[in-house]
Amino acid sequence: MTLKELTRPNIWALEPYTCARDEFKGDASAWLDANENSVITGLNRYPDPLQWEVKKQLSAVVSVAPENIFLGVGSDECIDLCYRVFCRPGIDNVVAIDPTYGMYGVCAGINDVEYRRVALNNDFSLDSDALLAATDANTKVIWICSPNNPTANAFPLQQLREIASRFGGITVIDEAYADFSTHGTMAGFLSEFPRMIIMRTFSKAWAAAAMRLGIAFASTDIINLFNKVKYPYNINLLTQRQALQVLADKDHIRQVAAQIVKIRNNLASELESLPLVEKVYPSDANFLLVKIKNADATGVYRYLCSRGVVVRNRSRVKLCDNCLRVTVGNETENKLLLNCLNEYNAD
Known part of the structure; x- marks a missing residue:
């Protein structure tokens, strides 16, 4: 399926809310566009809606281009957006390994999307054929957490690449714990798999769980869809400032x-x-x-x-x-x- 076919029709056709700061590039002499209070407090202006400074600094740490990065209010926002962008309520389904991170199933329930569980093997390894056999024409997303929570094991990159190549929908690889693994990351294969989304977070290795800042890497087309649906200023200024401090010493x-x-x-x-x-x-x-x-x-x-x-x-x-x-x-x-x-x- 093409990305348009995978996307909910109403989302593909959506005219997103835009602000002048989405359109203006450069340093303004006067910000008179957003009805803010002009009294300078350091917090009187809305933050950058697309967090470009954070993305540029993050890019240097993760070797992913800024335009291929989305920032969410925790990884939970990134997870929820996958449902809101791709899954038609009451019609589509997703497939996930079992056991795994519970929010995939919770978000499925919130969005009225069927959640199909495929058990891992007894040694916690992944049966690729069983996972793909659980999909059908209405399966929009496969969820794979690697390293997996709660089993703690990572799956081989070659196996993840095989699944992404064989599945016609959106393959999500949640790499929240990848910094603690020797298995490596799928981030280097983004260009090979334009329907793949990789999730990361500031909450684990980067010791900033209190910030609630999640990360998604994907094609620019998928990032643009996420930006369509997210709230206009989803990442506040204080979080963006703190993220820059965290990233300053990679x-x-x-x-x-x-x-x-x-x-x-x-x-x-x-x-x-x-x-x-x-x-x-x-x-x-x-x-x-x-x-x-x-x-x-x-x-x-x-x-x-x-x-x-x-x-x-x-x-x-x-x-x-x-x-x-x-x-x-x-x-x-x-x-x-x-x-x-x-x-x-x-x-």
Whole structure:
């Protein structure tokens, strides 16, 4: 299908809201277009609606051209836009691996779009044929989180390329945790797959979750569709300023990610040595999926909560029976976690 055929007809035909700052390029001598308060406070002007300074600086970090970048209010806005742009409510469907990040399914429900789950293999690997077999003429999007949440594993780039080449709709690769993985990124294949969207975030390796800034890489045609549908000034000025500070030291970003990987590996070894732990699954992310012995994950979870240590109980998630998902914390947090688990085992 062409991009026009994949896009909801009303969105393709939509005349978006535009402001003078979408049209004007350069430095203005007087901003008299937006009915702002002219009293200078530093916050009296609307922000750049397309965040070009942030995109230019981000481009230097991720090696993706600014015109191929969309910024959203968290990755959740990017996820929601995929439904609003491509999926006709009550008609179209999407396909996703299972288990995976829960917001794909939540946004499907909000947008009245059928959500089809395809189970991963028992070792958390991905069956490409099964995934594609679940699609039909009304499947607009395939969701693949890699590294995946909550299983923590990344899928081979060649397998992701194969899926993107075989699927006629929009293939979304959510790479929120890619900075912690050695598998690499699909960003270098954007030109090869014009119907592919890659999602990233400031929330994980870049240590800026409080900013709520998500990223989508895609063809300029898809970016233009997203810009059509987003709210005019979706990223506020304070967030844009903070993003520029975060991006100013790209070497520091890489160093922090490498440090977290080292801490993750040490934490995995310490958890595996505990008598109550049956298995710590390999991780390409900044968290560990930990299987608890004797079907006691819920008991361990409740005990940790009682001690003020909050993890995620994933026991009811497909393929994650009796598992806890543990984020890699700082030295103090990790030590407290291990002490509590040792105490629980002693009790």
